[in-house]
Amino acid sequence: MGKKIITLSAMPQNTQRTPTPTKKRSYCQNFPNIKTDLKQLNPKNKTTENPRTHQKEKLLPKFPEHQDKTFWRGFGGRNRPPMGGLGGRPPKSWFFLNTSPIKQRNPNTTMTHLFDPYKLKDIVLRNRIGVSPMCQYSSIDGVATDWHLVNLGSRAVGGAGLVIAEATAVEPRGRISPQDAGIWADKHIEPLHRINKFIKDQGAVPAIQIAHAGRKASTARPWEGSQSLKDDEEGWETIAPSAIAFGDEVWRTPKEMTLEDIKEVQNAFRTATIRSLEAGYEWLELHFAHGYLGHSFYSPLSNKRTDEYGGSFENRIRFIIETTRTAREVWPERLPFTARLSCSDWVEGGWTIEDSVELSKKLKSEGVDLIDCSSGFNSPDYKNYPFAPDWQVPFAEKIRTEAQIATAAVGSITEATQAEQIIQSDRADIVLLATQMLRDPYWSYHAALELQPKETAKALLPVQYGGRV
Numbered sequence: 167m168g169k170k171i172i173t174l175s176a177m178p179q180n181t182q183r184t185p186t187p188t189k190k191r192s193y194c195q196n197f198p199n200i201k202t203d204l205k206q207l208n209p210k211n212k213t214t215e216n217p218r219t220h221q222k223e224k225l226l227p228k229f230p231e232h233q234d235k236t237f238w239r240g241f242g243g244r245n246r247p248p249m250g251g252l253g254g255r256p257p258k259s260w261f262f263l264n265t266s267p268i269k270q271r272n273p274n275t276t277m278t279h280l281f282d283p284y285k286l287k288d289i290v291l292r293n294r295i296g297v298s299p300m301c302q303y304s305s306i307d308g309v310a311t312d313w314h315l316v317n318l319g320s321r322a323v324g325g326a327g328l329v330i331a332e333a334t335a336v337e338p339r340g341r342i343s344p345q346d347a348g349i350w351a352d353k354h355i356e357p358l359h360r361i362n363k364f365i366k367d368q369g370a371v372p373a374i375q376i377a378h379a380g381r382k383a384s385t386a387r388p389w390e391g392s393q394s395l396k397d398d399e400e401g402w403e404t405i406a407p408s409a410i411a412f413g414d415e416v417w418r419t420p421k422e423m424t425l426e427d428i429k430e431v432q433n434a435f436r437t438a439t440i441r442s443l444e445a446g447y448e449w450l451e452l453h454f455a456h457g458y459l460g461h462s463f464y465s466p467l468s469n470k471r472t473d474e475y476g477g478s479f480e481n482r483i484r485f486i487i488e489t490t491r492t493a494r495e496v497w498p499e500r501l502p503f504t505a506r507l508s509c510s511d512w513v514e515g516g517w518t519i520e521d522s523v524e525l526s527k528k529l530k531s532e533g534v535d536l537i538d539c540s541s542g543f544n545s546p547d548y549k550n551y552p553f554a555p556d557w558q559v560p561f562a563e564k565i566r567t568e569a570q571i572a573t574a575a576v577g578s579i580t581e582a583t584q585a586e587q588i589i590q591s592d593r594a595d596i597v598l599l600a601t602q603m604l605r606d607p608y609w610s611y612h613a614a615l616e617l618q619p620k621e622t623a624k625a626l627l628p629v630q631y632g633g634r635v
């Protein structure tokens with residue numbers, strides 16, 4: 167069975183979407199499928215078909231992050247995905263979700279696509295599976311340690327196509343905790359280079375997510391409480407578009423950035439990009455999500471500026487557009503250049519998916535090759551979202567279709583057949599897994615065993631293991 171390489175130019179148009187109505191109508195009238203969609207979004211009702219066995223399998227929320235309300239506390243404040251169906255009446259902002267039926271590439275074939283190679287610019291991933299960036303809070307003055315080598319290296323050994331290193335601070339002020347990874351100094355390069363060489367030797371592509379935590383910086387590590395650190399507890403002054411604290415345990419009020427601060431941080435993103443290249447990364451992701459600095463500029467919840475960086479949509483996105491431009495200038499054309507967005511604030515009056523589509527079009531024209539579609543985490547009020555398997559996939563699908571840019575889907579992807587469905591139905595170009603990769607560094611290999619002939623799956627493992635499994 168020949169492997170299929172899909173390039174962005176070959177990306178199909180979704181021609182079957184519900185057209186946007188011009189007359190004001192009720193939500194249910196606008197989206198005739200909405201009742202079915204809401205039913206499908208309920209995890210209790212979700213099924214997926216194993217393309218090899220043709221058995222229907224239920225996608226149940228069986229892992230602790232689906233049930234334990236304290237699970238997300240360490241992930242940027244008191245953010246709790248509600249469980250038990252949809253958690254009350256959903257906000258208007260996500261009524262667009264999943265309004266078109268899933269399209270199969272070819273419903274009559276048993277061929278799987280999760281293990282098709284994926285080419286973006288000159289880089290070819292061996293499959294469509296990526297390790298989502300995950301902070302480890304285990305660096306020493308930003309310098310990576312053996313922990314990072316083993317943690318990232320084992321996911322590459324396990325067969326992932328892409329391994330994205332955690333949010334890596336472009337300047338010390340931009341660390342979430344004092345133990346965050348950094349790339350603000352030359353001393354950071356060599357340890358990262360060692361890790362990246364290992365990842366490449368295993369057949370995976372090493373990626374970095376460069377980041378600035380903005381008003382969510384200067385906090386304790388999750389296992390130490392995630393609260394803002396006081397000055398005498400190794401804390402530091404934080405910066406943000408406006409002097410508004412995130413809230414709850416992240417109580418520190420940031421300094422409103424001056425125009426000089428803005429230029430300084432943008433320059434830090436630029437030098438971090440140069441260092442990332444020197445460290446051997448082949449894929450760059452700009453972290454503009456999760457309430458950190460970039461997101462806090464484009465979201466009206468956290469940006470109350472009255473100068474050219476605040477107010478209108480164009481002004482609020484100016485910071486990340488300029489940051490993207492300055493990084494793009496020093497990152498080679500041949501390598502993938504990507505950005506992670508919080509596609510919705512999930513808060514009334516906040517950033518919406520429609521804003522994200524417009525922003526993605528602009529980022530595309532600035533040379534961004536792929537949008538990694540996450541959401542939320544810019545407000546402690548972020549609660550009303552349909553947390554369930556695939557819950558953020560509609561963002562990846564909508565941006566891919568409407569902005570005509572490649573996307574990564576992320577969030578509650580745990581099953582091989584689930585990931586396969588996302589790729590096979592053209593809802594995203596790649597899938598990223600975080601929590602499930604923590605449970606199983608060999609997830610990619612195990613998914614291949616489920617979806618592919620055994621010999622193909624075995625080929626994902628290093629030669630050192632190949633003969634024995």
Ligand SMILES: Cc1cc2nc3c(=O)[nH]c(=O)nc-3n(C[C@H](O)[C@H](O)[C@H](O)COP(=O)(O)O)c2cc1C
Binds near residue numbers: 598600
């Ligand atoms: C331990 C941990 C650390 C994380 N660190 C980051 C990070 O550094 N950057 C980021 O964009 N997202 C981070 N995330 C979010 C994940 O990348 C991912 O978007 C989220 O967990 C949803 O995927 P999942 O359902 O597969 O876990 C982190 C998640 C976890 C569990």
